Amino acid sequence: MSVTWTQEKILALAPDASSAKNGKALAIQHKWLSLSCNQQAIWGECQGSGKTPYQTRIDLTEPAFKCTCPSRKLPCKHALGLFLIFVTEKAAFTESPAPVWVSEWLNARQEKTKKIETTPKPVDTTAQSKRAEQRYSKVVAGMQDLELWLKDVVSQGLVVAQAQPYSFWDTVAARLIDAQAPGVARLVRQMGSIAYSGLGWQDRLLGQLGRVYLLVEGFKRLDTLPTDVQADIRTQIGWTQSQEELLTKLGVRDNWLILGQRMEEEEKLRSLRTWLWGQKTQQAALILNFAYGSQPLDVTLIPGTTIDAELVFFQSAYPLRAIVKTRYTEPVHMDVMPGYAGVPQMMQAYAKALSSNPWIEQFPVSLSSVIPICNQDGSVCNLRDIDGYLLPMGDPSRQVWQLLAESGGHSVDVFGEWNGDRATALSVWGDNNLVLL
Numbered sequence: 448m449s450v451t452w453t454q455e456k457i458l459a460l461a462p463d464a465s466s467a468k469n470g471k472a473l474a475i476q477h478k479w480l481s482l483s484c485n486q487q488a489i490w491g492e493c494q495g496s497g498k499t500p501y502q503t504r505i506d507l508t509e510p511a512f513k514c515t516c517p518s519r520k521l522p523c524k525h526a527l528g529l530f531l532i533f534v535t536e537k538a539a540f541t542e543s544p545a546p547v548w549v550s551e552w553l554n555a556r557q558e559k560t561k562k563i564e565t566t567p568k569p570v571d572t573t574a575q576s577k578r579a580e581q582r583y584s585k586v587v588a589g590m591q592d593l594e595l596w597l598k599d600v601v602s603q604g605l606v607v608a609q610a611q612p613y614s615f616w617d618t619v620a621a622r623l624i625d626a627q628a629p630g631v632a633r634l635v636r637q638m639g640s641i642a643y644s645g646l647g648w649q650d651r652l653l654g655q656l657g658r659v660y661l662l663v664e665g666f667k668r669l670d671t672l673p674t675d676v677q678a679d680i681r682t683q684i685g686w687t688q689s690q691e692e693l694l695t696k697l698g699v700r701d702n703w704l705i706l707g708q709r710m711e712e713e714e715k716l717r718s719l720r721t722w723l724w725g726q727k728t729q730q731a732a733l734i735l736n737f738a739y740g741s742q743p744l745d746v747t748l749i750p751g752t753t754i755d756a757e758l759v760f761f762q763s764a765y766p767l768r769a770i771v772k773t774r775y776t777e778p779v780h781m782d783v784m785p786g787y788a789g790v791p792q793m794m795q796a797y798a799k800a801l802s803s804n805p806w807i808e809q810f811p812v813s814l815s816s817v818i819p820i821c822n823q824d825g826s827v828c829n830l831r832d833i834d835g836y837l838l839p840m841g842d843p844s845r846q847v848w849q850l851l852a853e854s855g856g857h858s859v860d861v862f863g864e865w866n867g868d869r870a871t872a873l874s875v876w877g878d879n880n881l882v883l884l
Contacts, residue, residue: 451780452530452533452534453534453880454531454534454535455882455883456749456750456751457470457527457530457531457534458470458471458527458531459708459749459750459883460510460522460527460530460746460749461522461527462520462521462522462743462744463520466520466522466523466524466527467527469524469527469528470522470524470525470526470527470528470530470531471527471528471531472524472528473493473524473525473527473528473529473531474527474528474531474532474535475528475532476532476536476539478493478494478528479491479492479493479494479529479532480492480493480494480500481541482529482532482539482540482541483540483541483542483543483545483546484533484540484541484542484543485542485543485544485545487506487507487508487545487553488504488505488506488507488545488549488553489504489505489507489529489530489533489540490502490503490504490505490529490545490546490549491503491529491532493525493528493529495516499515501514501515501516501525502514502515502548503515503516503523503525503526503529504548504549504552505522505526505529505530505533506552506553506556508777509747510530510746510747511556511747512526513526513552514526519742519743520743521743521744521746522746582627585625585626585627585628586626586627586628586666586684588626589622589623589625589626589627589628589631590626590628590631590663590666590667590684592622592626593619593623593631593635593659593663594660594663596619597656597659597660597663600656601656605649605652605653608638608642608652609642609643609648609652611639611642613639615639616635616636616638616639617636617639619635620632620633620635620636623635627685628684628685629685630682630683630684630685631659631662631683631684631685632685634655634658634659634662634683635659637655638652638655638656641655647868651868654867658805658806661805661806662680662683662684662806665680666680666684669681673764674762675762675763675764676764676804678761678762678763678764679763679764679765679804679806682761682763683806688761688762690770693759693761693770694759694770694772696759697759698757698758698759698760698769698772698773699725699728699730699757699758699759699760699769700755700756700757700758700773700775701725701726701727701728701730701755701756701758702725702726702727702753702754702755703723703724703725703726703732703753703754703755703756703758704723704724704725704726704753704781704783704784704785705721705722705723705748705749705750705751705752705753705754705778705781706722706723706724706750706784706811706813706862706873706874706881707721707722707750707862707863707873707874707883708720708721708722708748708750708873708883709864709871709873710744715739715740716737716738716739717737717738717739717744718735718736718737719735719736719737719738719744719745720733720734720735720809721733721734721735721736721748721750722734722811722862722864722873723748723758723769724785724811724813726753726785729785730766731767731811732758732760732767732768732769733767733768733769733809733811734748734768734769734770734771735768748771749778750874750881750883751780751781751874751880751881751883752778752779752780752781753778753779753780753781753782754774754776754777754778754779755774755775755776756771756772756773756774756775757771757772757773757775758770758771758772759772763804764803764804765800765803765804765807767807767811781881782879784813784815784860784862784876784881785813786813786814786815786860786861786862787812787813787814787815788815788832788833789814789832789833789834789836790814790830790832790834790836790837790838791834791836793812793814793838793865797810797865797867801867808866809864809865809866810864810865810866810867811862811864811865812838812861812862812863812864812865812870813860813861813862814830814832814838814860814861814862815860816832816833816858816859816860817830817831817832817833817838817858817859817860817861818830818831818854818856818857818858818859819831819840819847819850819851819854819859819861819872821847821851827839828840828841828847830861830870830872833858838865838870839868839869839870840869840870840871840872841869841870841871847872849884850872850875850884853875853877853882853884854875859875859876859877860875860876860877861874861875861876862874862875862876872884
């Protein structure tokens with residue numbers, strides 16, 4: 448069964464709320480001069496403020512988008528509007544051969560996806576080794592300074608730490624950036640916000656201090672640890688694993704259910720986390736995509752669908768992050784939501800994951816037959832399983848109220864992320880369909 452596109456799924460592709468709103472405003476037939484389609488693509492011309500209409504085209508196989516409008520957003524409002532008309536008023540489209548401006552784009556996309564053998568550029572191994580040694584020396588010095596600072600923070604007490612201005616944490620993070628340890632710098636910078644995160648901040652701050660100190664101790668003993676643990680420590684510090692090298696390795700082929708997505712933005716850098724679940728392997732996978740400024744994010748992994756694909760996992764003692772190596776089929780509609788039977792089973796899985804990799808920040812959670820419950824003002828929200836166990840949810844937000852509305856007081860299947868303290872719901876399964884929150 449091919450993907451059943453709905454308005455909700457299309458609007459979930461929007462890069463931001465304003466694009467979704469403007470796309471809906473353009474989903475009106477009379478605003479388009481022409482609307483056409485074939486088995487692979489749809490296209491149309493929309494009259495803008497200028498004399499020349501905007502030419503918008505969508506490759507339905509991924510989907511992929513192209514428009515002649517000046518917007519750098521992908522998909523732009525014209526592409527969203529065109530797609531929305533297609534799912535609500537398909538009869539408005541005339542089936543015809545693709546014009547040149549569509550066929551040339553489709554052909555160019557096909558050529559781009561072909562594997563082209565190229566001669567690899569020679570690598571200066573001597574210079575590469577020298578740069579690696581220089582970075583390692585900087586990291587060692589930075590981690591030694593960090594260890595002394597951590598001991599000072601703990602010896603003075605958490606109350607003193609809470610009274611510190613944000614610059615207290617940011618200065619240390621900046622020094623770690625200079626030491627080429629950006630991953631640790633991010634963990635330190637987070638402490639500044641944890642100190643003001645409300646009830647229970649002491650436990651959360653102490654936990655973060657403990658994780659960073661464990662990272663320092665692990666780095667001091669790096670050569671004595673198993674290879675997979677070494678990879679986790681290096682990743683947390685800020686070393687990256689080459690995706691080009693990963694793609695040369697054997698991956699895991701499965702039918703992957705796409706269960707949820709979450710987008711975050713920090714200083715113009717947008718990150719998109721997409722969670723998958725293998726039907727056969729029963730393994731979770733996290734696909735991370737990044738885009739800076741107006742650069743487009745990869746939106747071809749559509750929540751609520753299933754893809755037959757081969758994924759390659761990053762090296763880790765508890766592999767979660769992966770990249771897509773090969774897609775064998777087009778996405779099809781997802782017909783089931785997997786999940787833990789209750790909160791205790793989920794917690795057992797989480798404990799097992801932490802025993803392998805104590806630096807996991809977001810753990811995928813899929814719970815079957817839970818009821819979202821909140822107090823009257825929405826300040827306390829939980830997911831209650833069939834045995835009455837409660838899983839606390841994050842701060843009240845539109846996502847919580849939408850989840851309550853989808854549930855209607857009845858049990859639903861929910862997918863989200865667990866950070867060790869609270870859960871964030873990302874999607875809910877109802878009426879044989881996945882709804883993003």
